[in-house]
Amino acid sequence: MQLLRFGLLLLVNFAMMQLIIVSAQNTHWLPATATWYGSPEGDGSDGGACGYGSLVDVKPLRARVGAVSPVLFKNGEGCGACYKVKCLDKSICSRRAVTIIVTDECPGGYCSGGRTHFDLSGAAFGRMAIAGEHGLLRNRGELSVLYRRTPCQYPGKQVAFHVNEGSTNYWLSLLVEFEDGDGDVGSMHIRQASSSEWVAMRHVWGASWCIDGGPLRGPFSVKITTLSTARSLSARDVIPSNWSPKATYTSRLNF
Numbered sequence: 001m002q003l004l005r006f007g008l009l010l011l012v013n014f015a016m017m018q019l020i021i022v023s024a025q026n027t028h029w030l031p032a033t034a035t036w037y038g039s040p041e042g043d044g045s046d047g048g049a050c051g052y053g054s055l056v057d058v059k060p061l062r063a064r065v066g067a068v069s070p071v072l073f074k075n076g077e078g079c080g081a082c083y084k085v086k087c088l089d090k091s092i093c094s095r096r097a098v099t100i101i102v103t104d105e106c107p108g109g110y111c112s113g114g115r116t117h118f119d120l121s122g123a124a125f126g127r128m129a130i131a132g133e134h135g136l137l138r139n140r141g142e143l144s145v146l147y148r149r150t151p152c153q154y155p156g157k158q159v160a161f162h163v164n165e166g167s168t169n170y171w172l173s174l175l176v177e178f179e180d181g182d183g184d185v186g187s188m189h190i191r192q193a194s195s196s197e198w199v200a201m202r203h204v205w206g207a208s209w210c211i212d213g214g215p216l217r218g219p220f221s222v223k224i225t226t227l228s229t230a231r232s233l234s235a236r237d238v239i240p241s242n243w244s245p246k247a248t249y250t251s252r253l254n255f
Contacts, residue, residue, distance in 0.1 A: 048104030186227030
């Protein structure tokens, strides 16, 4: 019994250390580089590798989207994470940091070779400048910047699940939207109608996860666990039995 208690104590201490490490990473500014793409005052990506589609063109994501290098994209598990980014040249940069949401990946060029890089919308990039110098800042091209994680905030929104096109009763693919806090997803589980078993979903691409087999029977409950801090949220019967591909179903919960 004492060995068991000792083992549990070690596990608790280890978990607390991991949370402390994550917290430290989230509050310290780290060096990176940044560029911009699209039109100078544009909103950035049309869609993007995360799979958010037209969601990136409307508020609250509009003009806050960003593509990141593979070290932050994390094969898609970094999708949805939020960062603050600010530039360093005091002659042209304001003290204000812009908040961006990871919606895309930039795999080559400035983003290659293990670099930490942000490719921002023209609008977001320009917001780092002092008043009246947005165009001049964009003319600089690549900038040295500082960045840090920041909690995602979607006021008035609850976690939603978009059923991806092509889903059937034998292959169901979901994408998470409007996740407060960590923003990212480390794992997803699903529970079918009249079942007590949570079944692990498989990461497919970007921010999409799937389950196959079947026939699958709704309504479905969905549990998401964040990548950064392993916090979990369970939305009971969030996807109805008469679900449709390309439809989005909103829960009553958020982190």
